[in-house]
Structures are given as structure tokens and as C-alpha cells.
Amino acid sequence: MGAIARWFGIGRDKPQERAGFTLYNAVVAAARDPYLYTTLGVPDTLDGRFDMVGLHASLLIRRLRREAPPGPALAQAVFDAMFSDMDVSLREIGVSDLSVGKRVRAMWEAFHGRALAYERALDVSDDSALAAALARNVWRGGAAEPPGAATSLARVARAQDAHLATQPLATLEAGQATFLPAAEAVK
Numbered sequence: 001m002g003a004i005a006r007w008f009g010i011g012r013d014k015p016q017e018r019a020g021f022t023l024y025n026a027v028v029a030a031a032r033d034p035y036l037y038t039t040l041g042v043p044d045t046l047d048g049r050f051d052m053v054g055l056h057a058s059l060l061i062r063r064l065r066r067e068a069p070p071g072p073a074l075a076q077a078v079f080d081a082m083f084s085d086m087d088v089s090l091r092e093i094g095v096s097d098l099s100v101g102k103r104v105r106a107m108w109e110a111f112h113g114r115a116l117a118y119e120r121a122l123d124v125s126d127d128s129a130l131a132a133a134l135a136r137n138v139w140r141g142g143a144a145e146p147p148g149a150a151t152s153l154a155r156v157a158r159a160q161d162a163h164l165a166t167q168p169l170a171t172l173e174a175g176q177a178t179f180l181p182a183a184e185a186v187k
Contacts, residue, residue, distance in 0.1 A: 016070055020077025022175030024085065027056045027078070030160070030179035039183070040153055041146035042138055050086075050107065051114070051138045055157060057082050058115035060177060062122070063164040071169060083108060121154075122161055130154040152186050159185035 031052035037044045042052060057078060064075035086107050090100050114137050121130035134157070135150035163180050171177075179185075 014073070014077065016074045016077040016173075017080070019074060019173055019175035020079075021081045023060060023074070023078050023172065023177050024057070024081035026177040026179065027060055027082070028053060028085075030056045030182075033182040035182040035186075036153075036156075040149045040156075040186075042149075042153070043143045045143075047141070048138065048143075050110075053082065054111045054114055055118065055134075055153075056160065056179060058111070058118055059157065059161050059164055061115070062119055062161070063167075064172065067169050070173065074173060082111075118157065122158065127151070127154050127158065130157060155187075156182050156185040159187075 031049065036042045036052055037048070042048045061075045061078055064071045064078065067074075083104060087100060087104050090103055091097070095103055114133070117133040117137075118130060121127070121133055131150040131154040134153045135145050138150070138153065139145035160179055163185070164177065167177060
């Protein structure tokens, strides 16, 4: 455990906390896949990056919530790590302490709504609903969706969901999760 983690007591009271942070790092790495931005045209902005982190986190959290304990606690640890990171990131870019809480709450609400929409579409294997939800969220605010990009991103999400389902809970408990390269997942 690193000095910062020890200083803040991370992992001391909640055994899943350390694994949650490690799993969240895998989420961030998957969300930074250049293919998402260069080929699929996800906006390379704070919002676009938040959407990709949110998509990958929602897929991992979905996977963990479906397991017997400690799966749900590990899902919560990933969620907590994500929003702890969001808090720190906002402070690093200069958001005032007084408005960080409001901004994090708005991000939480956005994440929650997106995760529910993605999960509903995945549960019923409705690729058009998944693509529509992704288009509505990823290319909002004037960003133009490249032709077919939402459909391709939906294929990536479905492939990542299936890939995560093959990973044993014991591996995830150890803080190890893998995501497919987006260029492979889109096929």
C-alpha cells in the first residue's frame, strides 16, 4: 500500500477499497483508448472523457453487482473510487472548494442516469436503444456524432460487457480486470 493510501486510511476498514481503486484504474485506462476518440469520434473533451469513464465504470459495476458478496461491496468500492477521483480532478483544474460538491453531485446524477439507460438496453439486448442512449449522452451539446459511431460504440460496450462476464470474481477481488482494446471490441 502506498504512503498516500496509508495516510488516508484507504483499505484499512473496507477490504474492497484497495481493489476498487485498482479496478477503477483499469476503467480509466480502457476509457483512454485512443480508438474511441480518433476513430469513433468521441469528443476529446472533459465531458467526452467523463462519458467514456462512466461507460466503462458502469459496465464493471454492473458485472460486480450481479455477484454474490463481496461483489456488490466491490462495485460500491469502484463507484467510490470513481467519484473520489472526480472530486480530486475538479480541485486540480481549479474548481473552487465551495462548488466541488455541487459539481460532483451533478456528475453522480449524470452517471447514474447513463448507467441505468445502458443497463436496460444491455439487459434486453436492444442494440438500437444502447446506441441511442450513447448518442444522446456522448455527442450532446452540439458535438456531431460521426455516421455510425454510436452503433459502433454500442458494439464496443456489448463486447466489453461480455468480456467482463468471463472474468472470475476472485480475479476481480484481487483488483484485476481487463478490457478489450476498443478496435478489437468493435468487431
